[in-house]
Amino acid sequence: MxxxxxxxxxxxxxxxxxxxxxxxxxxxxxxxxxxxINWKEVDEYPSVADCEAISDETLRKQCFFEFLASTIQQKLSVDTLSVLYPELDTIEVRVTINPDASMQFEPQFPKDTVAYDTIKIDSILRVKLVDFPKVNPAIKRGIPVKTQFVLPVIIKTEK
Incomplete structure (x- = not known):
């Protein structure tokens, strides 16, 4: 031992x-x-009060984009955009949602576009898209972050 x-x-x-x-x-x-960390995706997409009750993330995201598109369409439908440019049926709008919940809208046009007065369309968008409903910013790791996406907006012409 x-x-x-x-x-x-x-x-x-x-x-x-x-x-x-x-x-x-x-x-x-x-x-x-x-x-x-995957910097290309957020933990929670931006949202509005109407979509907060939806628990499924995919449905909430879809609800937000549908709300955003319909609100922009509604604000632009009362405009002269369809009168000035009757051939213009869809505008792609770059939407930026900042961490402080402020928003910016920029129309996106093809590089070779000369048929439209892009400055005039941009100014119409800026005037019409004020007083937008409150949007909660996207969340990444518990912190509000800036998000940007391009949203196709159909301009409805009433006949």
Whole structure:
């Protein structure tokens, strides 16, 4: 028994090195976590009060985009846009929602467009899309973030 005790002691001292692990630095941990984050997607899409009650994320996103498109269409339907440009049936609008819930709208036109007065259409959009309903910004890791997307808006002409 006396001969076994030194061996057990020696084995336990030598095996301690297997339990020691190098602790990564704070910088290494942060870099690793930053690489794991998908910066192209948000945790929660922007939303409006009408869509908050929907629990399914996909349906809530669809509800938000439908609400946004219909509200823009409604505000533009009372406009001279369809009179000025009867051939224009759809406008792609870049919508930017900032973390403070403010919004910007910019019409997107093909680069070779000369048929439309883009400055006039832009000014009409800016005038008509004021007093927009409150939109809750997108959330990424618990923090409101800026989101941007292009939304096709159909300009309805009443006949």
């Amino acid at each position: 006396k001969k076994i005790i030194p061996y057990i002691f020696l084995i336990s001292v030598v095996s301690c090195q297997y339990f020691e692990k190098e602790v990564p630095s704070e910088q290494e941990l942060m870099e690793k976590q930053m690489k794991e």
